[in-house]
Amino acid sequence: MTTALMTASRRSGLIAWPVSSQGRSPSADTLGRCYRIARQHLLSSLALRSAAEQALAELETVRKETSAAGWDGYGALPIDADAYSQARMFIQALPTTVPAPEISVDPDGEVALDWMFGKSLRFSVSVGKHGRLTFASLLGHRVIDGTEWLDTGIPATILNELTAIATEAKGAGLV
Amino acid sequence: MAGENAAPVATELAAGERLSRFLFGDRHYSSTKRLVKPGAFDPSPYRELSVGHTTGLTTAEVWSLGEVVRIHTRLPKLYARADIDAAHVVERKLKAIRDDEGYERHTNILGWPDIEDPDTRKRVWKNLATGLADSAALALPTD
Numbered sequence: 001m002t003t004a005l006m007t008a009s010r011r012s013g014l015i016a017w018p019v020s021s022q023g024r025s026p027s028a029d030t031l032g033r034c035y036r037i038a039r040q041h042l043l044s045s046l047a048l049r050s051a052a053e054q055a056l057a058e059l060e061t062v063r064k065e066t067s068a069a070g071w072d073g074y075g076a077l078p079i080d081a082d083a084y085s086q087a088r089m090f091i092q093a094l095p096t097t098v099p100a101p102e103i104s105v106d107p108d109g110e111v112a113l114d115w116m117f118g119k120s121l122r123f124s125v126s127v128g129k130h131g132r133l134t135f136a137s138l139l140g141h142r143v144i145d146g147t148e149w150l151d152t153g154i155p156a157t158i159l160n161e162l163t164a165i166a167t168e169a170k171g172a173g174l175v
Numbered sequence: 176m177a178g179e180n181a182a183p184v185a186t187e188l189a190a191g192e193r194l195s196r197f198l199f200g201d202r203h204y205s206s207t208k209r210l211v212k213p214g215a216f217d218p219s220p221y222r223e224l225s226v227g228h229t230t231g232l233t234t235a236e237v238w239s240l241g242e243v244v245r246i247h248t249r250l251p252k253l254y255a256r257a258d259i260d261a262a263h264v265v266e267r268k269l270k271a272i273r274d275d276e277g278y279e280r281h282t283n284i285l286g287w288p289d290i291e292d293p294d295t296r297k298r299v300w301k302n303l304a305t306g307l308a309d310s311a312a313l314a315l316p317t318d
Contacts, residue, residue: 062202073199073248074225104202104212108219110297116210124213124305126297134297136213136305145302147294 055091055100066105076107082129086150087111090127093154098162117169123162137161139168188271190262194226194282197241199250209313211257216307224284228273243278257311267303
């Protein structure tokens with residue numbers, strides 16, 4: 001079977017945005033339908049839906065606030081329409097166990113998602129128009145940065161790093 | 176301070192000098208967490224980050240300077256500012272150059288690595304902006 005649906009074994013689980021299926025067989029179609037139904041059931045749960053919808057609603061507000069050049073007073077570019085779309089997919093693919101991010105726009109028009117738990121305990125990812133994910137994380141004195149791509153869902157590198165920081169924050173009573 | 180008719184002379188600011196990034200929206204900081212986001216210190220799409228040199232000013236004078244900057248931006252409201260010691264700039268191999276251009280005490284943070292590959296440049300600059308944001312202290316007009 002060639003279906004490439006995101007499986008429940010992934011950290012992002014069924015709620016994640018599905019990876020584009022390469023499958024063309026009847027089995028792949030059936031699995032795809034089942035996946036969509038299961039995902040819809042999960043999204044219809046108020047607890048799960050509210051976090052994702054809250055972030056998406058905030059993204060929409062940010063889009064309106066940053067639609068004109070110079071919105072920051074320093075000549076920032078307007079939010080990039082494709083970066084906005086990619087950010088929507090990123091938010092929809094976030095595992096339900098991850099807290100909702102704070103949303104803003106970088107001065108170059110990319111969408112920025114920030115998880116700030118405290119001083120030197122933060123994760124920030126910028127979502128670019130082609131799905132480029134540029135991230136930086138601070139965990140005490142440990143500083144990590146990197147570049148990943150959204151094309152096959154949220155990369156494990158980003159989920160692992162975000163989880164590590166969120167766990168640290170929870171242990172410190174910051175969540 | 177430069178005299179009214181004197182040509183601005185660029186001066187590099189050393190560790191110990193205070194720089195203030197004035198924020199004209201509420202998206203680049205969290206008032207509840209008292210933290211500044213990397214976007215506040217991201218110079219892109221340019222190669223310089225505009226700040227004010229606020230060493231020696233009283234709190235009221237700093238906000239007055241922010242008001243001067245706000246008038247330049249033509250935006251309706253000054254929401255907050257992010258203060259940072261120039262030491263954090265210098266330790267990242269950036270430079271704070273006070274030039275008084277546009278208004279007295281205007282300063283640019285320069286020296287952002289000139290990297291041709293856009294992916295690498297974005298990553299390196301985001302790292303720098305994140306570090307600067309984490310080192311900054313948020314101040315609100317209501318403080």
